[in-house]
Amino acid sequence: MRIVVVGGVAGGMSAAARARRLNESAEIIVFEKGPDVSFANCGLPYHVGGDIQSREALLLHTPQTLDASLGLDVRVNTEVTAIDRAAKTVKVTGPQGTDVVSYDALVLSPGATAFTPPIPGMDLPQVTHLRTVDDATALAARVEGAQTAAVLGAGFIGLETAEALRERGLDVALIEMAPQVLPPLAPEMARLVELELRANGVDVVTGLAASAVAPAASGKGVTVTLSNGASADVDIVVVSVGVRPNSSLASDAGLAVDERGAILVDDEQRTDDPSIWAVGDAIAVRNQITGVTGPVPLAGPANRQGRRAAESIMGVAKPAKPVLGTAIVKVFGLTAAMTGASPRMLDQAGIEHVVHHTHHLNHAGYYPGADQVHLMAAFAPDGTLLGAQGVGRAGVDKRIDVLATSLRAGFGADDLAELELAYAPPFGSAKDPVNMLGFMMQ
Ligand code: FAD
Structure with missing residues (x-):
């Protein structure tokens, strides 16, 4: 095979x-x-920022x-x-020219391409994306001798890039078309992120898009013009305004794709070609809560789907969640x-919901170093958990992982209230913030 x-x-x-x-003899x-x-x-952003110093550390295999x-x-x-x-x-x-290779089973994992907004100047040498190791190495090198940068897009990668460039000492403007940074977050949660960016010297501009990039009149760097006519000169522009599925190979072969170009698969990752x-x-x-389908460009799902595709080829797949x-x-x-x-996704899907916030400490207040965990959860009127968000300096990851596990289990407020979570003063509270969310909804 x-x-x-x-x-x-x-x-x-x-x-x-x-x-x-699963198969020792397959080619x-x-x-x-x-x-x-x-x-x-x-x-990649941590290589640009200098936390991961060597390029080789990013290469997990050859x-x-x-x-x-x-x-x-x-x-x-x-x-x-x-x-x-x-x-x-x-x-x-490839290096040996063009070839035709037969297959018994074909797995497509071509990823996505960084979207380039249709504005002038995107082909200038100062304008870059951050998708590959070469992009990261080139950006890290370009930062040497640069003083200013504009990051277009305040999504996950845009935020990580803005921080990396600040860490390297640049003055950074972060420009986001939406009225808030990190658009998937509820506005009141995103506001905390914006304050952190500003406190660390990032010039955050929301509600405005870049409308053009052009060579600067000074002869050094480029001028970024915004949709309100304001402009600024910078040395580097990093474009991080989302991705589009790389599906032309599939669609050219007649495989089914959705209206956004994402390849359609069944719950074993199989396309409409067996x-x-x-x-x-x-x-x-498909989103578990809203049932809406579309691309979700995250590493965890990609890894699990790859594993499942192989299991399906070998006839031992368990259906995707x-x-x-x-x-x-x-x-x-x-x-x-x-x-x-998120509440916005629930509104768009017409799903009735109730939202609760807690601002409890990440661990017992009498133990040194306690800090607030801002948690928000959306529940169905019957108490079923629908989604959660968290912002804070410590303990956010653990709460969101518990809540993600709870969502997978189909838990509701009563289950959250009854969760018996690890507690000693340096780690949590006898009533954990996750329990508190359940209490509030009960
Ligand atoms: P990729 O991992 O992108 O791999 C696709 C590969 O296919 C590419 O190398 C491409 O060159 C190759 N390819 C495409 N077409 C062809 C072709 N026709 N022939 C041969 N090869 C082809 N996700 C998270 O969950 N958490 C994070 O913190 C996170 N941070 C990220 C930071 C950055 C800077 C980036 C760029 C992504 C990040 N992601 C993160 C997203 C995550 O990396 C992707 O969701 C994941 O890599 C998707 O896996 P994939 O196999 O679909 O695509």
Whole structure:
């Protein structure tokens, strides 16, 4: 049996590794169009900021280590350019030229492409995205000698990039078209994040978009013009305004995609072709709470989907659970995290809900270092948990993980009230903030 995988990072490499563990004799070929496989996309901002100093630390594997440890045939700098579904072959272009490779099972994990807004100047050399190890290395090098930067987009990667550039000593303007930073957060939670950004010297601009980037009149850097006509000169522009699924390979082959271009799959990751599976940022998934389908570009789901695709190929898959969209970000000293549906998502889906906030301490107040955890949870009128968000300096990750687990379990307010969570003064309280959310809804 020959399994061909397109894309050698999160979802693709999970599929390849799981396939090998389930089948020692299958031939597994991974095509990756970039120079690196199995790299830590999520670590890229920390390389730019200097926390992760060496480029090599981001490279978790090489084709050689994957061959030695798992017997995978990994071919980098090799792009799959077409699928012939009738012949069950893919066309590839790489260092050896163009070739046609047959498959018994094909896994597509081509990821997503950073969106480039349709405004002038996006092709200037000072304008960059942060998607690959090479992007991170180039940006880290460009920061040397730069004094100012504009980051377009205050989503997860935009925030991490703004912090990284501040850590490197640049004056940073963070420009977000939405009326708040981190648009998936409820506005009152996002306000805390904005205050942290400002306290750390980031010039936060919300409610305005960049309308043009042009070479600066001074001859150094570029001028960024905003939708209200204001402008500023900066040395670097990082564009971080969302991603689009890389699905043209699939759609050109006639596989079904949704209106946003995300590949449609069943609950075993299979496309509408029984020999082709798809995973990761390129596919549409169903939200557990709202039932809305669309892309959710996160590493955890991509890894699990890759694993499931391999299990499906081997006939041992368990059906996928819908996605919760659990996500977390560090913003200087603050953590912001969320799971399930936000109040805005619930409004859009027409789902009735009640929202409660708590501002309890992360651990016993009499033990040194206690700090507030700002938690928000949305419940159905019958008490079923629908979603939660948290912002604070300590203990946010643990509460959101408990609440994500509770969502998966279908818990309600009574269950949260009864959760018996680890407690001693340095770690929590006898009545944990998660219990408090349950008490408030009871
Ligand atoms: P990718 O991991 O992007 O891999 C797709 C690969 O396919 C690419 O290497 C591409 O070159 C290759 N490819 C595409 N087309 C072809 C073709 N035709 N032929 C051959 N190869 C092809 N997620 C989190 O959950 N937490 C985080 O903290 C987080 N931080 C992030 C920070 C950054 C800077 C970035 C860029 C992403 C971050 N993510 C994070 C998102 C996470 O990395 C992605 O959701 C995940 O990598 C998606 O996996 P994937 O396999 O679908 O795509």
